[in-house]
Amino acid sequence: MSLLITGSVALDSVKTPIEEHHDLLGGSASYASMAASLFSPVNMVAIVGSDFPKKYLDLYREHGINLEGLQVAEGQTFRWSGEYEWDLNKRRTLSVCLNVFETFQPGLPEAYKNTPYVFLANISPQLQMHVLTQIAQPKFVVADTMDLWIGTQRDALVELLRRIDCLVLNEGEAREFTKQTNLIKAGRLILKQGPEYVIIKKGEHGCLLFGEDLFFSAPAYPLEDIHDPTGAGDCFAGAFAGYLAQKDRVDEHSLRNAVVYGSVVASYCVEDFSLKRLESLTQSEIRERYSLFQVMSRFEVG
């Protein structure tokens, strides 16, 4: 089944204590779509400026991403720049220029309106809702968010929660949104606001999947050399939604596996800057690391 993904497409500048790169392909929709395309066909909804490099459009196409819903507008593409400390969990945003993104109010192509699976990657909840309401009868809707929207568009986010099936957010965001330091309480509080499932991402500590009668704790892959953590969360959620679209089945079993496949793809993403590692990622590499997730979390009495 196909998966509609909306979010940002950006040109990123990323600095770590070791390296610095400019005009990288970035944005939540880029990371999520590339990750999801490893599992299912993707219908992308996003906007870029007339400066957007053709090589990136070619890259999307090579990965089977449908660009009918990618608007190319006069002006500059959304730009983001950020800097990581030695502790790569610590990031500082240096600049954000919305550019063409500022007035983005997409109308969906007709061919997109019946997409059964939907991932609303990180953009404002109003924009997420604007896209969602154009989809006829979505089977399963996943949404991501960020601290900025929790702080500035809380009402729109709460409204969105009533319309989606699964919210993905990180540890700090879950605590901020619920004012709860205990993550288990935080996850269960979010469930009460609407979505049937909640995933709390914990970076190096893995992630937690909550449902009414479901709790799954997934480990993180033991990475020693992280080159660029940017987009890991988007890749996680994109692969998670892509796997569900591929299986066309949402049950406890597929959800747990979707979380692990999301973790696998995210663990590859951070091994290089931007989407470089994902460009060449193979199905056999995905299977290999999935097996390692099995080995590292197995303990059953034999």
Add this chain to the structure above:
Amino acid sequence: MSLLITGSVALDSVKTPIEEHHDLLGGSASYASMAASLFSPVNMVAIVGSDFPKKYLDLYREHGINLEGLQVAEGQTFRWSGEYEWDLNKRRTLSVCLNVFETFQPGLPEAYKNTPYVFLANISPQLQMHVLTQIAQPKFVVADTMDLWIGTQRDALVELLRRIDCLVLNEGEAREFTKQTNLIKAGRLILKQGPEYVIIKKGEHGCLLFGEDLFFSAPAYPLEDIHDPTGAGDCFAGAFAGYLAQKDRVDEHSLRNAVVYGSVVASYCVEDFSLKRLESLTQSEIRERYSLFQVMSRFEVG
């Protein structure tokens, strides 16, 4: 097989934002021994003052803890008091009075000297070494430590690492000891210092077990109501060592299970103050939560 445990026995005062209790049974050897006694016979090596309540000695005995190596000295028992914030991960030590502990240099009872399994619970590395050197031919030695010793007795700790089989420490201590923010690198660096296995405890995020060709990531039990986190780490390590002593087998399979049983017992410990929850903990409750650990970490493709 029996397990020798040395460490502190203390009378604790613990304050949380909700409750406050005084003269609780505490100390690393108390928590570890009670936890281990759920799996194997325990030979305790510790010291208390003449003020130590008889009811606590009775409690140890009821749990099959051998007290031949528990010295009762003139004076006051070691006392500790601490306070937790709303975020129970944040603890402040209010006072520490070593009292009789200050001059503790135990000579082991003859009957203890052939104990095959050893857990050196959290006390100074010099004291841990002093006990260890009196044991004839230990089969497997586990040691715990804390930030204080990393800061003040680093050389003694490094010396100890060459003599033990498994070090247990928490996330912050692993980072401090190795000066590495990446926990995977930190774990592997500690392995190079001597022990065959290292366990990094991550509280609400579970724990990691490292060996030369072994990596196991265990989840934490999803606790919503933590009453008193004191001693959780000691219970974890005590139950871990106790399970290995019970099985009398140290291999990848028993180590993984020992980590899960350690996590199970620690998750019960924090449900009440001091050792109250462990006093009444049953084998069937342990089995029940072990099964929940299986359920919450399982994802294999069916």
